[in-house]
Amino acid sequence: MIPIAGTPVLTAAEMRAAEDAAIAAGTSVDTLMQRAGAGVADAVRRLAGVNDVLILCGPGNNGGDGYVAAARLHAAGRSVRVAASGEPRTPAAIAARALWTGAVEPLATAAPAPVLVDALFGTGLSRALDAETGAALGRLARQANLTIAVDVPSGVATDDGTVFGEVPAFHVTLALGAAKPAHLLQPAAARCGTVRVIPIGIPTDSATQILARPDLTAPPVDAHKFTRGMVAVVRGRMAGAAQLAASAAMHAGAGYVTLLGATIPSAPHALVRRRLDAEALADPRIGALLIGPGLGRDDDACASLEQALATDHPLVVDGDALHLVTPERLCDRHAPLILTPHAGEFAALFGAPAGSKLAAARDAAVRAQATIVFKGPDTVIAAPDGHAIIAGEANSWLSTAGSGDVLAGAIAALLAGGRRALDAAAAGVWLHGEAARRLGPAFIADDLAVALAGARA
Numbered sequence: 001m002i003p004i005a006g007t008p009v010l011t012a013a014e015m016r017a018a019e020d021a022a023i024a025a026g027t028s029v030d031t032l033m034q035r036a037g038a039g040v041a042d043a044v045r046r047l048a049g050v051n052d053v054l055i056l057c058g059p060g061n062n063g064g065d066g067y068v069a070a071a072r073l074h075a076a077g078r079s080v081r082v083a084a085s086g087e088p089r090t091p092a093a094i095a096a097r098a099l100w101t102g103a104v105e106p107l108a109t110a111a112p113a114p115v116l117v118d119a120l121f122g123t124g125l126s127r128a129l130d131a132e133t134g135a136a137l138g139r140l141a142r143q144a145n146l147t148i149a150v151d152v153p154s155g156v157a158t159d160d161g162t163v164f165g166e167v168p169a170f171h172v173t174l175a176l177g178a179a180k181p182a183h184l185l186q187p188a189a190a191r192c193g194t195v196r197v198i199p200i201g202i203p204t205d206s207a208t209q210i211l212a213r214p215d216l217t218a219p220p221v222d223a224h225k226f227t228r229g230m231v232a233v234v235r236g237r238m239a240g241a242a243q244l245a246a247s248a249a250m251h252a253g254a255g256y257v258t259l260l261g262a263t264i265p266s267a268p269h270a271l272v273r274r275r276l277d278a279e280a281l282a283d284p285r286i287g288a289l290l291i292g293p294g295l296g297r298d299d300d301a302c303a304s305l306e307q308a309l310a311t312d313h314p315l316v317v318d319g320d321a322l323h324l325v326t327p328e329r330l331c332d333r334h335a336p337l338i339l340t341p342h343a344g345e346f347a348a349l350f351g352a353p354a355g356s357k358l359a360a361a362r363d364a365a366v367r368a369q370a371t372i373v374f375k376g377p378d379t380v381i382a383a384p385d386g387h388a389i390i391a392g393e394a395n396s397w398l399s400t401a402g403s404g405d406v407l408a409g410a411i412a413a414l415l416a417g418g419r420r421a422l423d424a425a426a427a428g429v430w431l432h433g434e435a436a437r438r439l440g441p442a443f444i445a446d447d448l449a450v451a452l453a454g455a456r457a
């Protein structure tokens with residue numbers, strides 16, 4: 001069982017391709033199922049202690065994993081029962097079923113057990129569970145003290161994170177071979193509980209990774225304020241939003257932050273205020289320009305945005321500015337570009353996403369030739385070259401006014417510090433989440449911006 005941070009994410013088709021490649025290279029599907037079932041049995045043994053275990057087996061290879069795990073737990077002297085929705089249908093599952101010498105109870109009437117293992121459906125689920133199977137799963141999950149899903153909870157769609165009907169919230173999900181989008185994307189992710197990967201000995205390369213703690217080492221000894229990165233934030237109608245973003249950029253490690261469009265000084269004094277004009281925007285030391293927080297959507301906002309787009313600085317576009325551009329207007333810029341839309345801003349810019357948030361973010365990245373931070377309770381970061389990073393469940397206290405301004409400021413600081421756009425975006429999302437975790441409940445965005453400094457430590 002390994003934690004999932006930093007590990008690859010594979011869709012059902014990519015997982016099947018990895019499995020096919022392993023089979024072509026000489027590892028049988030039965031061997032893979034033995035490895036999967038052994039890993040599940042091992043994890044269940046550790047998690048369940050001496051409690052009785054009930055394993056639910058479905059008709060496909062997910063059920064096959066369940067039979068293998070049951071036989072291994074029995075051989076290890078554990079108290080284990082099996083209930084099934086029907087006979088296994090794949091050759092590997094039929095072979096695995098033959099290894100289980102105990103009774104197979106009908107699912108509908110199976111008695112509960114303190115530990116429930118769901119091996120009904122995995123990556124092959126193509127539609128909602130029938131009413132009887134869904135009801136039995138719900139009933140047995142409610143009556144268990146510990147619920148463990150094999151690969152994915154039965155009833156979640158592996159690739160897009162949607163759920164078919166009622167799916168119980170599991171305590172633990174044992175991802176076989178690699179994490180899948182459903183382990184990270186909502187609403188499915190909320191049904192998975194703690195996700196651990198059971199390695200099954202096949203290479204699982206992917207262009208999609210799970211967000212990991214970034215490298216946030218201190219500046220080198222010879223650093224000065226401009227080598228650490230200069231961020232310029234464009235102020236709009238709501239000065240507070242730009243000021244929050246600027247504060248976030250300072251606390252995320254930028255060496256020099258300037259607020260363009262503001263001339264009246266107020267705290268913090270480290271924030272440099274300048275007029276928004278051609279001279280200020282032409283400053284070659286600007287490592288990242290941020291526009292959008294509190295910008296407004298009036299003519300002045302449009303004019304400021306045009307000025308920002310006309311520069312060749314690395315650019316972060318957030319908030320209101322995302323309502324004032326089109327992907328076509330953005331895609332021919334040459335400097336690094338990061339867009340940070342929430343669902344509403346994403347829909348305004350790219351249209352309502354059809355299908356998976358991961359696929360939608362990837363398509364948007366290509367259309368705008370930008371790194372997209374499609375933020376929300378789950379955040380997908382996608383680059384135009386196809387690489388993507390998924391951040392799992394966010395701290396729900398981040399749903400506070402100004403939280404997005406802080407994220408944009410943090411990302412701008414990391415971009416100005418010289419990271420690639422995808423890395424800057426990922427590091428910003430990580431820092432933002434870590435700052436929230438450190439603050440505890442009901443913080444305000446001003447505190448969140450300050451807490452970025454501690455989160456870097």
Ligand SMILES: NC(=O)C1=CN([C@@H]2O[C@H](COP(=O)(O)OP(=O)(O)OC[C@H]3O[C@@H](n4cnc5c(N)ncnc54)[C@H](OP(=O)(O)O)[C@@H]3O)[C@@H](O)[C@H]2O)[C@@H](O)CC1
Nearest residue numbers: 019032033060061062121122123124125126127128129151
């Ligand atoms: N990839 C790997 O490397 C490895 C994968 N392994 C394991 O294999 C799992 C994938 O196995 P799988 O493809 O057999 O699919 P699985 O989810 O068991 O069930 C699909 C079956 O159910 C059916 N069906 C679908 N929806 C239904 C519904 N609502 N209600 C009723 N029936 C429904 C569907 O048939 P259909 O009716 O759609 O034709 C099909 O018969 C994977 O999650 C992992 O656990 C490991 O063993 C080894 C290494």
Ligand SMILES: [K+]
Nearest residue numbers: 118121152154
């Ligand atoms: K399952």
